[in-house]
Amino acid sequence: MRLLINKIVLALSTLSAVVGLAFLGWILITLVAKGITSFHFELFLKDLVDGGLRNLIIGQFIMAGIASLIGIPLGMVAGIYIREYGRGKYAEFIRDLSDIMMSAPSIVIGAFVYAVIVIPTGGTSGFAGAIALAIMMIPIIINTTDSMLSLVPKELREAGIALGASKYKVIFDIVIKAAKVGIMTGVLLSFARIIGETAPLLFTSETSNYFSLNLTESFPSLTVSIYDLANEPEKASRDLAWAASFILTVIVLVINLTGRYITRNKHK
């Protein structure tokens, strides 16, 4: 009897694993099949207004890039504070808050940016979109910096201080160097996370059919355009949405795998 129950339970959990993986495989296969049939290299050369995706991909990267320029330094320095300088309750409190902020609904961050930037400046802009993404990025960077610094052995810090180095010298020349690879991975993973975001961009940057480098007006966004295209009745638009999703997924996965590859090499 015990053995029978055991067999049933193991079979059930294997079955549910198969079901779960089948769903996820189904999504991937659909994405690849639909994506590849609608994919041309010309998509990279034309803008959305001519049926291509060039402006959208560049726009998405520009916004995510600006978000990184803001979010990475702030997040890293804040992470350093929590792990190296912070004493007691306040650092602990900030760490918890940042974890909570990491799971805050992204659409709410969009609404916040809409209220503080889009309404006062009179319209959607690439800058507002970048700020929304930066707000999403900061807690992720804080989290990785904090946990990577915690892996650096205390002895390294003590050795540095014993040699007469000041604390920030120890942090920059010893601790950060030791944690460099881990932090790099965290940065890449967080970049991969924000580049696929749609919700915070919907009413902050919106999207644009034309190529634009002007951050003060509506800015082309790959994800927002996927949402618009996928809801259109014509098949051509939907095919374009699938091709765009395929490209987006490839970008996200490549960045993700690069991040993982770096850490794995380090452990060898």
Place this chain on the structure above:
Amino acid sequence: MLEKLFQKISLLSASLVLVILVGIFTTLFLAAKPAIDEYGFNFVTEKAWDKEVPLVQDTTTQNIDNIAVGSAEDLADDDTVIDDEDDVISDEDDADDDTILMDDEDEESTATKTIYGGLVPVVGTLLTTLIALIFAVPIAMGIAIFLSEIAPKNISNVVGIAIELLAAIPSIIFGMWGLYYFAPIVSDLFGGYQVSLLTAGLVLGVMILPFMAAITRDSMNTTPNVLKESAYAMGATKFEVIKDVIFPYSKVGIIGSIILALGRALGETMAVAFLIGSIFSLPQKITDPTISIPVALANNFGEASGLGESALFYLALILFIISFAIISFAKFYFLKRVKK
């Protein structure tokens, strides 16, 4: 000198987290203030959204209108038909005139107001999340058990990485897949519309599946091998080890991971936006279309203004508070204990 400066800078950037969170809360509150003043807590019990109702629903204003219009009419009557014998008839005429005049006034001076209520999106959000959890929790547990206990090491590694990568796929892709491939099958099986509470909930479940499976597996893996081995040595079957050793040991972490996934499902916009139907009506059946808070925000923000926009901010505030409460509960109650 530099030392002090850097310390100050790092303290400032750490405090930025606090500033942003407080900023989000106050901004949403201020932006929602007109709607909060107008509706108070009744907002979450009101079904109607963007519905024009005559202002005269309010009894006091109705009375004032009546009196004003009535007296004007009386005066006119007095002037023209003094000493009319058919008092009764003229009175009736009076009453008729009254109502007609009132109606006219309503249309001309737009004496209607638009009411906004949050009941439908709040219910939609909670129900989709509930469906997603009912669907995803057992499967995620199965995957986690499979990965940590059943599968051979190399399979478990490969599948584990695949699941983590799937967790990184942008949610908008789950939404598109759901709308064009999954929803037709579900509506064939269960009837009803392709866009409905059920399909939205299920797709949301598929989306949180990898995330939940990955953290559940991680917390199951924290069980020390010594404990498992001693149970096996006592002759326990694999199921008994899972039930009596691994689950009790990693229970707190597993519950924490479910709550984190719940927080994610509550705030998810894109996977739901394609499938929920975006209609402000309370679902009677599980296969009816409705709307959730994030989707209401996503679809209406650009166009709304005035009280409508304020009501949307009120919804955003409600969502923020709900998810903040759930995540901090998970954080302080469950995940803290894992660390210790």
